[in-house]
Amino acid sequence: MTVTANWRGQLRVADIITETPSVKTFRLKPSPGDDAFPFTFVPGQFLNFAFWIGGARMNRSYSISSSPTQRDHVDITVRREPRGAVSRHIVDLLRIGDPVEAGGPVGRFTFDGTEADSIVLIAGGVGITPMVSITRYLTERSWPGEIFFLYGCRAPEDFIFQKEVAALQQRNPKLHVAVTMSRAEGTDWKGLRGHLTKEVFAQTIPDLVSRRIHLCGPPTMMESTKAILIGLGVAPDQIKTEQFGTPKPAPAAPGTALKQTAAATGPLVTFSKNNKSAKVHIDLQSGDSPPKQSVLELSEELAIPIEFSCRVGTCGVCKVKMTSGEVEMEVEDALDSSDKTNGVILACQAKPTNDIAVEA
Ligand SMILES: Cc1cc2nc3c(=O)[nH]c(=O)nc-3n(C[C@H](O)[C@H](O)[C@H](O)COP(=O)(O)OP(=O)(O)OC[C@H]3O[C@@H](n4cnc5c(N)ncnc54)[C@H](O)[C@@H]3O)c2cc1C
Ligand code: FES
Known part of the structure; x- marks a missing residue:
């Protein structure tokens, strides 16, 4: 795939989609007057954004959740962190028509189907965003490989892209989805419960050790999942990871x-x-x-x-x-x-x- 790097400029919010009570997708299109979309990307990449908040310029990265086959927009999907400076600004205050300053695309946590003949995508929480981009792309391209999509979240109301994942499953017989929820008590969730364990991997992914694995989620989930995978015999260099940033708040003067x-x-x-x-x-x-x-x-x-x-x-x-x-x-x-x-x-x-x- 051809990718333009080092682009920096303005996009504008063309649509806002509520995914869960704390997560929204922002559809970004070129600014009025710019005809073509200004860059291309590989599924799994992210953009670097800059916002002016309270007089300070703040930079944050957001993975692209849409597929590169959509040529007129990119989507980012943002979870509102209860005390987060930028995510609250984005989720609470951004409106359709607002300009946003962005740069990229950036990142090597990518998969376009040429790197391996099957893929295991393991996501926790908002770490689902790059995985959805990859799955959308591979499905739209009718990629012939097996896709194992494992997702962990707390409860049904936190399942980001639930309908989209179900729709992709309908379209793609090679897409195998397993979702587990850690706090599903009192809900009508009928799927797996608890965290991603070695039993879940054993049940859902045949031949795990021979497959390429992408992992993205909260730091503790990533650490424990990586340890499980290595314990199951997966070679560490087969596991590609993306860190979504520091779990600790950045101190005022670090x-x-x-x-x-x-x-x-x-x-x-x-x-x-x-x-x-x-x-x-x-x-x-x-x-x-x-x-x-x-x-x-x-x-x-x-x-x-x-x-x-x-x-x-x-x-x-x-x-x-x-x-x-x-x-x-x-x-x-x-x-x-x-x-x-x-x-x-x-x-x-x-x-x-x-x-x-x-x-x-
Ligand atoms: C490559 C990459 C891709 C990413 N993709 C996505 C994505 O697709 N979607 C997404 O939602 N995020 C994504 N992120 C994370 C995103 O960049 C931000 O880190 C995230 O939105 C939090 O930013 P913030 O300014 O809201 O929080 P910050 O203000 O930076 O705070 C960081 C954390 O500390 C907590 N915190 C803040 N202040 C306090 C306090 N006083 N006391 C206790 N806790 C506090 C916040 O709740 C938050 O959890 C990605 C990050 C990277 C590096
Ligand atoms: S702040 Fe992201 S690489 Fe240093």
Whole structure:
């Protein structure tokens, strides 16, 4: 598939669909005057959005839930987090006709049918969004492979895309769906109950170890599911995952917590555009090597603006160019080979191992 990368611009909300009491789908179309849709994407990719909320610019990523075969729109499906800054803004306040600033498409959590001859899609909660895009696409393309779609949510009212999944099942005999609910007591749910367990995988997916697996959901569900899959003999590199971001709220000044307990005796970071330098804080108690503080956290402490979204190395919003020195990055999914050749780092992941200079 041809994909346009690095697009940034405005889309407009063309429709809003209520999926569950806390989840809405936003159909995005080009702004009036733009004829063609400005980018193409692979199912499983996401967009990076920027919103101005209370005078602050906030970036968040949302997976595309529609299929790339729909050429005149993309859908994002957003769960309202009870105390979330951006998701509440989107779900409560966005109206049809509103413009939204977006960029992308981004992400490697993709599947278009060329990578394997069958696919297992395991989702929890709002992690269903990239899986629905993939399933819609494969169904519309009459992809001949088997699709095993496993979904876990709390109760029937939280089942996002329930009707859509049923409709896809009607259309696609190769689509096998299993849904389990952890809090279905007192409801009329007739399907599986409880969490996704090894028994559920054994019952629903023949030959599990030979199949490619995509996994996306709440962090605890992803950890336990991965452990189960590996315990069942699945090779770790067969399991592709997408983190939807930090489960913890981003602190007002994320460097602060570490600063209080740690000494600023680490490598020196020079932010060349802002003409500021400071040493990173090292948590001496845990004897960390490399230091725990990231370039992004240090920049926040120094009030140097570096944009960010996921803080987990996935979205690429925090990319900065490093002109000297070395860093270690636990996750660098958002960097491509040209980024790496050009010294681009992810500020949220980068932990300096010696003195560095960055263009920020
Ligand atoms: C690649 C990618 C794809 C994604 N796709 C989707 C998607 O398709 N759909 C979707 O809904 N989301 C998706 N996300 C998650 C999304 O980007 C946001 O992280 C999510 O909407 C929460 O943002 P927020 O600003 O509302 O919450 P934030 O303000 O960032 O808060 C984060 C969390 O902390 C909690 N919190 C906030 N303040 C407090 C507080 N004071 N005390 C206790 N808890 C607090 C919130 O409830 C929330 O759970 C994706 C993320 C990534 C990285
Ligand atoms: S903020 Fe998303 S990769 Fe750093």
